[in-house]
Amino acid sequence: MKQSLKQIPGSVTAPQGFLASGVFCDIKRLGTGKGSNKGKKRDLALILSEVPATVAGMFTTSQVCAAPVKISTPRAHQGRAQAIVVNSGNANACTGAQGLRDAQQMTELVAKTFRLPIEHVLVASTGRIGVTLPMPNVKRGIQAAAGLLNTFPENAHQVAEAIMTSDTRPKEIAVEFKLDGRIVRIGGVCKGAGMIQPGMSPSGARPATAPHGGLHATMLGFITTDAAIESKTLQAALAEAVANSFNRITVDGDMSTNDTVIVLANGMAGNSTITRARRAELAQFQAALNHVCLELAKMIVRDGEGVSRFVTVRVNGAKSFADADAAARAVANSSLVRTSWFGGDPNWGRILGALGYSPAKIVEGKIDVAYSAPAGKKLLYALKQGQPTKTSFDALCKMAAQKEFDLHINLNLGKSNAVIYAADLTEEYVDFNKGDVSDPASLGG
Amino acid sequence: MKQSLKQIPGSVTAPQGFLASGVFCDIKRLGTGKGSNKGKKRDLALILSEVPATVAGMFTTSQVCAAPVKISTPRAHQGRAQAIVVNSGNANACTGAQGLRDAQQMTELVAKTFRLPIEHVLVASTGRIGVTLPMPNVKRGIQAAAGLLNTFPENAHQVAEAIMTSDTRPKEIAVEFKLDGRIVRIGGVCKGAGMIQPGMSPSGARPATAPHGGLHATMLGFITTDAAIESKTLQAALAEAVANSFNRITVDGDMSTNDTVIVLANGMAGNSTITRARRAELAQFQAALNHVCLELAKMIVRDGEGVSRFVTVRVNGAKSFADADAAARAVANSSLVRTSWFGGDPNWGRILGALGYSPAKIVEGKIDVAYSAPAGKKLLYALKQGQPTKTSFDALCKMAAQKEFDLHINLNLGKSNAVIYAADLTEEYVDFNKGDVSDPASLGG
Numbered sequence: 103m104k105q106s107l108k109q110i111p112g113s114v115t116a117p118q119g120f121l122a123s124g125v126f127c128d129i130k131r132l133g134t135g136k137g138s139n140k141g142k143k144r145d146l147a148l149i150l151s152e153v154p155a156t157v158a159g160m161f162t163t164s165q166v167c168a169a170p171v172k173i174s175t176p177r178a179h180q181g182r183a184q185a186i187v188v189n190s191g192n193a194n195a196c197t198g199a200q201g202l203r204d205a206q207q208m209t210e211l212v213a214k215t216f217r218l219p220i221e222h223v224l225v226a227s228t229g230r231i232g233v234t235l236p237m238p239n240v241k242r243g244i245q246a247a248a249g250l251l252n253t254f255p256e257n258a259h260q261v262a263e264a265i266m267t268s269d270t271r272p273k274e275i276a277v278e279f280k281l282d283g284r285i286v287r288i289g290g291v292c293k294g295a296g297m298i299q300p301g302m303s304p305s306g307a308r309p310a311t312a313p314h315g316g317l318h319a320t321m322l323g324f325i326t327t328d329a330a331i332e333s334k335t336l337q338a339a340l341a342e343a344v345a346n347s348f349n350r351i352t353v354d355g356d357m358s359t360n361d362t363v364i365v366l367a368n369g370m371a372g373n374s375t376i377t378r379a380r381r382a383e384l385a386q387f388q389a390a391l392n393h394v395c396l397e398l399a400k401m402i403v404r405d406g407e408g409v410s411r412f413v414t415v416r417v418n419g420a421k422s423f424a425d426a427d428a429a430a431r432a433v434a435n436s437s438l439v440r441t442s443w444f445g446g447d448p449n450w451g452r453i454l455g456a457l458g459y460s461p462a463k464i465v466e467g468k469i470d471v472a473y474s475a476p477a478g479k480k481l482l483y484a485l486k487q488g489q490p491t492k493t494s495f496d497a498l499c500k501m502a503a504q505k506e507f508d509l510h511i512n513l514n515l516g517k518s519n520a521v522i523y524a525a526d527l528t529e530e531y532v533d534f535n536k537g538d539v540s541d542p543a544s545l546g547g
Numbered sequence: 548m549k550q551s552l553k554q555i556p557g558s559v560t561a562p563q564g565f566l567a568s569g570v571f572c573d574i575k576r577l578g579t580g581k582g583s584n585k586g587k588k589r590d591l592a593l594i595l596s597e598v599p600a601t602v603a604g605m606f607t608t609s610q611v612c613a614a615p616v617k618i619s620t621p622r623a624h625q626g627r628a629q630a631i632v633v634n635s636g637n638a639n640a641c642t643g644a645q646g647l648r649d650a651q652q653m654t655e656l657v658a659k660t661f662r663l664p665i666e667h668v669l670v671a672s673t674g675r676i677g678v679t680l681p682m683p684n685v686k687r688g689i690q691a692a693a694g695l696l697n698t699f700p701e702n703a704h705q706v707a708e709a710i711m712t713s714d715t716r717p718k719e720i721a722v723e724f725k726l727d728g729r730i731v732r733i734g735g736v737c738k739g740a741g742m743i744q745p746g747m748s749p750s751g752a753r754p755a756t757a758p759h760g761g762l763h764a765t766m767l768g769f770i771t772t773d774a775a776i777e778s779k780t781l782q783a784a785l786a787e788a789v790a791n792s793f794n795r796i797t798v799d800g801d802m803s804t805n806d807t808v809i810v811l812a813n814g815m816a817g818n819s820t821i822t823r824a825r826r827a828e829l830a831q832f833q834a835a836l837n838h839v840c841l842e843l844a845k846m847i848v849r850d851g852e853g854v855s856r857f858v859t860v861r862v863n864g865a866k867s868f869a870d871a872d873a874a875a876r877a878v879a880n881s882s883l884v885r886t887s888w889f890g891g892d893p894n895w896g897r898i899l900g901a902l903g904y905s906p907a908k909i910v911e912g913k914i915d916v917a918y919s920a921p922a923g924k925k926l927l928y929a930l931k932q933g934q935p936t937k938t939s940f941d942a943l944c945k946m947a948a949q950k951e952f953d954l955h956i957n958l959n960l961g962k963s964n965a966v967i968y969a970a971d972l973t974e975e976y977v978d979f980n981k982g983d984v985s986d987p988a989s990l991g992g
Contacts, residue, residue, distance in 0.1 A: 166903030166911045196899055196911065198934055231896030232935055297883055297900065354882040356897075357904035437799040437882075437972070438742055438980055445981030451676025452801075454641055455742065458611030459802035466611045466641065489643050490677055527882070529974040535883055536890030 106279050107390055112255035113262060113274035116289040117328035119152040119370040123250035124260030127243025129191030129229065131236050144264035146243035148212065149186040149324055150251055154222060155368035157183035158337035160302035160344045162361035167306055168195035168231075169205040171360060174224040175306050178364065181333030184222040186324055186364055187212045187244060190267050190293070191229040192236075193320065195359040204235045211244045226362045228267055228293065228320040262291040265322050268534065269295045273401040279390050281383055282373040286329045288390050292363075292398040294321030296407040296535065298353035299435070300361045302344055304337055320358035321348060321402055325394060329387055330369030331376040338378070339388050340365050347395035351523045353406035354531070355435040365391075403523045408531030411443050414476065414508040415522045419515055425462035426520035429513065432460030433522075440527035448473065448498035450484045453511070463515065470512040473501040481510055551724050552835055557700035558707060558719035561734040562773035564597040564815040568695035569705030572688025574636030574674065576681050589709035591688035593657065594631040594769055595696055599667065600813035602628035603782040605747035605789045607806035612751055613640035613676075614650040616805060619669040620751050623809065626778030629667040631769055631809055632657045632689060635712050635738070636674040637681075638765065640804040649680045656689045671807045673712055673738065673765040707736040710767050713979065714740045718846040724835050726828055727818040731774045733835050737808075737843040739766030741852040741980065743798035744880070745806045747789055749782055765803035766793060766847055770839060774832055775814030776821040783823070784833050785810050792840035796968045798851035799976070800880040810836075848968045853975030856888050857951045859921065860967045864957040870907035871965035874958065877905030878967075885972035893918065893943035895929045898956070908960065915957040918946040926955055 115122050124147040132142075159178030161171050177183060187208050194201045209223035227235075251257070262272030276289040300321050331339070344363055369375070376383045404412050415434045420426035433439055436456040442449035450471045457464050467488040472481035483491045484498055501507055560567050569592040577587075604623030606616050622628060632653050639646045654668035672680075696702070707717030721734040745766050776784070789808055814820070821828050849857050860879045865871035878884055881901040887894035895916045902909050912933040917926035928936045929943055946952055 162903075164900070164903035165905075165909050166899045193896075196896060196930075196933065196935075198912075231899065297897075299904075301904070356881055356883045356900060359900055359903055436801055437976075438801045441977050441980035442982060444977065447982040449982065451638075451641060452742075454611045454676065455609070455801060455804055458607075458609035458804055459746070460610075464610050467643075485641075488641065490641075527977055529977045531882075532886050532889065532972055532974045532977055535886035537887055537892040537894065 107393060108278050110276045110278050112276045113258040113289040113291045114149055114324060114326045115253045115255060115258040116276035117287040117326050119328060119368050120326045121150045121251040121253055122257040122261045123148050123247045123252065124264030125243050125246045125250065127239045127246065129189050129236060129239060143266065144260055145191045146189045146240065146247055147261040147264035148247040148251060149261060149326065150216065151184050151366055151368040153368055153370065154182055154184050155366040156181055156331060156333040156336050158333065158340040158365050160304060160340060160363045161306040162358060163301045163303050163306055164357055164359050166196065166359045168193050168227060168360045169197055169201035170194055170225040170227045171306060171362060172202060173205045173209065174226065174362065177221050177224055180221060182222060183224055183366060184218050185212050185216060186224045188226040188265055188322065189240065190265050192227060192233055193229045193231045193360050194227040194235055196232045197234050200234050204237055207237065208240060211241060215248045224364055226322050228265065228322055228360050231359065258289065258291065265291065265293040267293065268407055269293050269405055271405055273398055275394055275397050277390055277394060279386060281386055284371045284373045286371040286373060288325060288327040288394050290323060290325040290394045290398050292321060292323035292402060294402040295405055296354060297356045297358045298351060298402060298406060299355045299357050300348045301357055302349060302361050302363060304341055320360040323348060323363040323398055325365040327365065327367045328371040329367050329376060330371065330373050331367045331387065335376055335378050335384065336365065336367055339391055342388060343391045343395040346392060347399040350521055351399050351403050352434050353403060353409065353525050400523055403525050406525045407534050408528040409525040410528055411526040412506040413443055413524045415524050416508055417511045417513065418519045419512045420518040421463050421516035423518045423520060426518045429457055429460050429462035429464065429511065430520045430522040432456045434524035437527060443526035444528045446499065446503040448484060448502040464513055465515060468514040470514065472510040473498065474508045474510060476506045476508055478508060552838060553723050555721045555723050557721045558703040558734040558736050559594055559769060559771045560698045560700060560703040561721035562732040562771050564773060564813050565771045566595045566696040566698055567702040567706045568593050568692045568697065569709030570688050570691045570695065572684045572691065574634050574681060574684060588711065589705055590636045591634045591685065591692055592706040592709035593692040593696060594706060594771065595661065596629050596811055596813040598813055598815065599627055599629050600811040601626055601776060601778040601781050603778065603785040603810050605749060605785060605808045606751040607803060608746050608748050608751055609802055609804050611641065611804045613638050613672060613805045614642055614646035615639055615670040615672045616751060616807060617647060618650045618654060619671065619807065622666050622669055625666060627667060628669055628811060629663050630657050630661060631669045633671040633710055633767065634685065635710050637672060637678055638674045638676045638805050639672040639680055641677040642679050645679050649682055652682065653685060656686060660693045669809055671767050673710065673767055673805055676804065703734065703736065710736065710738040712738065713852055714738050714850055716850055718843055720839055720842050722835055722839060724831060726831055729816045729818045731772065731816040731818060733770060733772040733839050735768060735770040735839045735843050737766060737768035737847060739847040740850055741799060742801045742803045743796060743847060743851060744800045744802050745793045746802055747794060747806050747808060749786055765805040768793060768808040768843055770810040772810065772812045773816040774812050774821060775816065775818050776812045776832065780821055780823050780829065781810060781812055784836055787833060788836045788840040791837060792844035795966055796844050796848050797879050798848060798854065798970050845968055848970050851970045852979050853973040854970040855973055856971040858888055858969045859953040860969050861953055862956045862958065863964045864959045864961060865963040866908050866961035868963045868965060871963045874902055874905050874907035874909065874956065875965045875967040877901045879969035882972060888971035889973045891944065891948040893929060893947040909958055910960060913959040915959065917955040918943065919953045919955060921951045921953055923953060
């Protein structure tokens with residue numbers, strides 16, 4: 103199945119029937135009085151399907167959730183939508199009643215422009231917390247973006263740029279595969295670099311069986327596909343894809359008030375509509391969606407604020423998934439483990455320390471710790487059954503000096519596994535996030 | 548009551564009948580082949596009571612706990628002891644059966660020297676994880692320290708120095724107060740700078756009702772008193788004092804495998820033995836012990852690795868203590884909040900973000916956030932009922948620019964409160980902890 107999945111150029115305009123654009127409208131109010139806007143990073147984007155699409159969404163489970171999340175969640179639940187409007191530079195979070203009116207107005211402006219029902223327009227925001235949106239700028243931005251909508255790859259690229267905040271590069275992907283003899287495409291863009299440990303659910307509600315330590319970025323992800331798929335099936339497919347991708351990453355352990363992933367499926371590929379009953383087709387679609395989400399999620403970690411190393415933490419042999427997840431997150435979020443990764447230091451003492459205080463059940467004398475190349479089969483053991491191996495310190499250092507490596511932890515207590523995609527903690531992260539109080543516009547979420 | 552509590556010079560030898568010493572015996576095996584040991588930091592210490600004392604202890608609740616913790620926990624439970632031996636430079640953690648034999652032998656060497664029952668000697672270690680102790684050096688150290696035991700303040704100071712690892716300064720305190728017409732003294736030393744978020748219990752067992760997020764340094768604390776106090780009463784008093792001091796601090800959110808606080812009470816002050824029934828005397832002793840533990844705990848945070856600011860996070864109005872504690876820890880351990888403190892940035896958006904993902908029940912529209920001087924009554928509100936106040940950004944910045952300030956969060960949902968003593972996250976912390984792989988001796992827990 104995977105063999106038939108082909109990576110193609112472009113992103114959200116790669117599937118048939120999707121238009122996009124991104125513009126600069128000065129959401130941060132840097133001032134545009136004099137001169138042109140040339141060279142300014144875009145900060146507002148539109149994605150539009152030529153025809154009404156099925157829609158699904160995953161939203162932050164933070165108890166402090168931004169106005170756009172409150173507006174988009176019920177609309178994603180209705181299952182039908184046609185457009186997404188998104189801005190960077192301002193999260194429209196902690197903005198009270200005015201924030202809700204502004205988010206609502208953003209969707210209203212788009213709906214009027216394209217003569218859509220307002221409920222068919224979703225909205226997302228990222229940037230500073232606690233400041234209301236400059237609505238005249240937003241309005242100008244939406245009008246300008248509407249006039250520039252097109253299906254070119256360059257238009258999708260504008261979206262990827264417009265949603266960036268502290269990201270150093272745009273994040274895009276597109277794939278195609280065959281279904282019912284038809285070519286189906288999925289394209290996606292995302293953003294996120296700090297405040298990253300998403301824990302999203304379809305309704306923003308926390309699952310009753312939340313993993314130990316709770317769910318824990320602003321990350322935004324927008325996915326388009328020309329597949330025909332029934333809306334509840336699409337929601338279940340997105341939930342599964344996010345659970346194994348965006349909800350498995352951490353940069354700094356901070357979950358955001360704005361995390362959002364939205365998928366639009368407009369059916370223009372002409373395949374027979376995918377439903378839960380059509381298992382083979384669903385499996386193919388799921389595999390493609392999983393691939394798109396996982397690749398986008400990894401791009402976020404690799405481009406995380408100040409990140410110099412990408413570490414895949416693999417916990418095996420836990421008593422339960424909750425334990426495996428808690429153990430992996432304790433290691434992936436430990437300041438001491440993450441600074442040792444920055445130093446290229448294969449410090450298994452700090453790893454055992456983090457496992458020791460994790461809520462996961464562990465037995466010191468049973469733990470194996472090993473390193474490998476990314477997705478490598480050859481494991482270099484540092485610890486077996488809780489005891490240091492004869493592996494040379496130099497060999498371990500060589501592995502930990504790589505830009506990317508896998509850390510394998512086997513608790514040897516059960517059959518449950520969990521993976522967390524993590525990053526090191528660097529001086530650059532601290533420098534970046536300490537802000538500049540002389541420039542209030544630089545501060546915030 | 549507090550008025551009668553007097554701070555006096557010295558520390559663990561201030562109470563009657565306590566001797567102490569600290570020596571350099573090269574636990575890290577830096578090599579001492581040539582020349583003298585002058586100028587080398589001491590790394591092994593002894594504390595001895597002239598007579599058998601009651602003892603109580605609090606130990607890490609990490610599931611990976613060091614050999615000295617395993618040896619000392621049951622001995623503290625027996626309620627009687629006379630000596631403590633402690634080393635820095637090596638945590639004797641993750642050292643298997645050999646580690647247990649070494650910890651046992653340390654106590655045996657002390658017991659033989661002073662003709663004590665072996666169970667009357669407790670042991671503690673701090674330093675690198677996963678390396679066995681250089682026992683010939685330890686043995687030389689114990690012999691040398693035994694020969695130097697004395698009651699001078701300088702001897703207590705040697706202990707404070709010998710237990711330091713990444714600490715930049717020794718941490719000592721002593722107080723005296725009157726009980727039954729007798730002068731009673733309590734003295735203490737402690738160490739700790741990184742891997743600091745202790746969660747200790749008397750048995751090392753996690754309480755069934757662990758606060759959300761679990762319990763979370765190596766920190767070591769040794770307290771001596773000449774008060775006469777019954778052993779179970781002493782254990783309860785220590786548990787209360789630690790719950791409100793060492794268990795309320797965090798530097799980096801990492802709990803250690805070695806956290807230990809031990810108190811010896813030798814009764815030489817001549818007061819009538821304190822029991823639970825003697826409420827007034829117990830209250831006086833408790834207040835003094837609380838003061839000693841809290842002052843020592845704050846010294847750890849102020850001297851935390853790379854710490855430039857000391858922030859007291861006060862959460863009020865929570866539905867339960869578990870919620871108040873979880874909310875305070877979420878804020879105090881957030882990388883984004885801590886880097887904003889480093890920058891002197893009164894970033895309430897990140898504070899709301901951390902509260903949002905905390906497992907504590909919160910309602911965004913009810914939260915007040917304010918700043919004050921340390922223990923100050925005049926609150927400067929940044930946020931009331933979830934909305935920004937008219938307080939000027941400059942005024943908030945001025946407060947956040949202080950080396951020490953209090954952060955007040957009122958959830959306005961209930962009557963429970965919690966305080967966490969926290970620190971900023973700095974480039975110096977990252978630089979210090981990234982280690983130096985060219986020098987394996989610099990690495991570890």
